[in-house]
Amino acid sequence: MKAPKSIQPLIEDGLVDEVIRSLMSGKEAQVFLVRCGDEMLCAKVYKDVADRSFKKAVQYHEGRKIRNSRRQRAMEKRSKFGRDQQEVVWQNAEADALYRLAEAGVRVPKAYGLFGGVLLMELITGADGDVAPRLNDITMSAEQAIKDHATMMNYVLRMMCVGLIHGDLSEFNILQDENGPVIIDLPQVVNAAANNSAKSMLQRDVANVTQYYAQFAPQIADTHFAEEIWELHEKGELRPDFPLTGKFTFSTKEADVDSVLHLINVAYDEEMERRERLNDK
Numbered sequence: 001m002k003a004p005k006s007i008q009p010l011i012e013d014g015l016v017d018e019v020i021r022s023l024m025s026g027k028e029a030q031v032f033l034v035r036c037g038d039e040m041l042c043a044k045v046y047k048d049v050a051d052r053s054f055k056k057a058v059q060y061h062e063g064r065k066i067r068n069s070r071r072q073r074a075m076e077k078r079s080k081f082g083r084d085q086q087e088v089v090w091q092n093a094e095a096d097a098l099y100r101l102a103e104a105g106v107r108v109p110k111a112y113g114l115f116g117g118v119l120l121m122e123l124i125t126g127a128d129g130d131v132a133p134r135l136n137d138i139t140m141s142a143e144q145a146i147k148d149h150a151t152m153m154n155y156v157l158r159m160m161c162v163g164l165i166h167g168d169l170s171e172f173n174i175l176q177d178e179n180g181p182v183i184i185d186l187p188q189v190v191n192a193a194a195n196n197s198a199k200s201m202l203q204r205d206v207a208n209v210t211q212y213y214a215q216f217a218p219q220i221a222d223t224h225f226a227e228e229i230w231e232l233h234e235k236g237e238l239r240p241d242f243p244l245t246g247k248f249t250f251s252t253k254e255a256d257v258d259s260v261l262h263l264i265n266v267a268y269d270e271e272m273e274r275r276e277r278l279n280d281k
Contacts, residue, residue, distance in 0.1 A: 001022075003019045004030075006118055010043070015115060019033075021033050026185070028188075030047065031045075033123065036120070041122065042120070043120055044118065044119040046090075046091050046118075091117055100162050104161060105240060106183060107179075109121040109122040109123075125177065126176075127177070132177040132182065133176055135171035135172075136212075141216065144216070145213040146219075148213065149220050152181055153209075155183060156202070156205065156209075156226075157238070160192055160233055165189070165205065166188075167188045168205075169206075202226050206226035206229075207226070228246065231248070
């Protein structure tokens with residue numbers, strides 16, 4: 001097929017020899033099957049922000065920092081330069097996450113690099129050599145579901161150990177090859193320590209995955225891995241080999257609403273002061 005405009009520079013530089021076909025088109029990118037020498041890889045082309053339909057993207061940007069203070073200020077002010085830099089951060093987030101998670105023992109596609117908005121990465125295939133299916137497209141035995149769910153919960157734990165939460169995890173962005181699940185689609189990855197929505201995103205990720213596997217093994221539904229992992233995170237006791245149980249005892253203590261409202265008001269006042277300082281610069 002004719003090479004997309006964004007991949008053409010990679011062909012000219014000798015990184016890609018041929019674009020075979022489109023593999024999928026999602027809310028934030030389109031993925032192509034490409035040939036690089038004798039190897040088949042994926043080329044993920046990120047869509048322009050104007051064409052991207054990923055909901056509440058600003059929620060995922062929270063907590064992402066860059067070292068250049070000028071760029072950081074521009075991003076906070078939402079200037080044109082700042083929006084361009086936000087796109088760079090968004091695209092780099094996935095490549096960085098793939099490297100970090102692979103090192104942490106999480107099964108993700110191997111990243112070969114980000115080149116001008118195009119991420120080259122490993123093609124995950126099934127036993128027949130074809131592109132591996134998403135979980136949403138397969139069925140499995142109860143035994144397999146229990147095994148793979150436990151694997152996924154360990155991956156979520158390992159992600160938290162390096163401070164990351166997928167943020168959009170479900171059966172639609174997990175592939176299945178002969179060795180089990182492989183996590184994909186990570187541009188919206190969340191900084192667990194710096195994002196105020198981190199806990200709720202972790203809970204949603206775990207709930208989505210658990211709901212899928214519970215179709216085949218209903219007993220999985222009565223587990224609370226997100227709460228267990230988050231408690232370990234808050235206590236500073238996370239470690240990759242922690243023997244998760246999925247059991248959690250919820251507190252029956254009433255919330256101190258007045259204290260919570262006070263903290264919200266303090267945070268609001270601090271934010272207003274910060275914005276005034278930015279506007280004065």
